[in-house]
Amino acid sequence: MSDLTTSILNEIGSQGLAQLAGGLGTDQDSIQRAAAMAIPAILAGMGNNSRQPAGATALAGALDDHSGSILGNLGALLGDDRLADGAKILGHVLGGQRGAVEQNVAQQSGLNLNLIMKLLPILAPIVMGYLSKQKQQQGLDAGSLAQILAQDRQVAEQQQPGLGGLAAILDTVIESLDDRR
Secondary structure (H helix, E strand, O other): OOHHHHHHHHHHHHHHHHHHHHHHOOOHHHHHHHHHHHHHHHHHHHHHHOOOHHHHHHHHHHHHOOOHHHHHOHHHHHOHHHHHHHHHHHHHHHHHHHHHHHHHHHHHHOOOHHHHHHHHHHHHHHHHHHHHHHHHHHOOOHHHHHHHHHHHHHHHHHHOHHHHHHHHHHHHHHHHHHHHO
């Protein structure tokens, strides 16, 4: 696992994972396993988007709209309005590849696709909240955020080449974004 993924899972903590598992009707180990696969995908999608200066600037601005305080209130993420926020984040980060990412995470984690489709919109605001907290604490700007995300993906790729197939899926997001420009 990359440093960012490990840090985010540590911020969620076992109590938070248990809370998410209870809210989704599954066990804590399954949620932890799926989150350990989904968080790198979300981070890699953010990293891909931030390769372009406009994407990095957009991410830095979006982090200003998210608070690290969400990490202390994970139960709030189980509400419909938060799921909509998470879905919006995933739309920006994963684009049209969201379904492929969800299928890949479901396949690798052994959890059913419906559960993964509920989990990713919960994890997206957590990732944003964590990055927002880091941005504020470390005084990060758009360029340094992009650099951190790029380095994190390199580490994740070294530990799990191709991110278990997710890298190829996520790279098509950049290609489709480049085609729109």
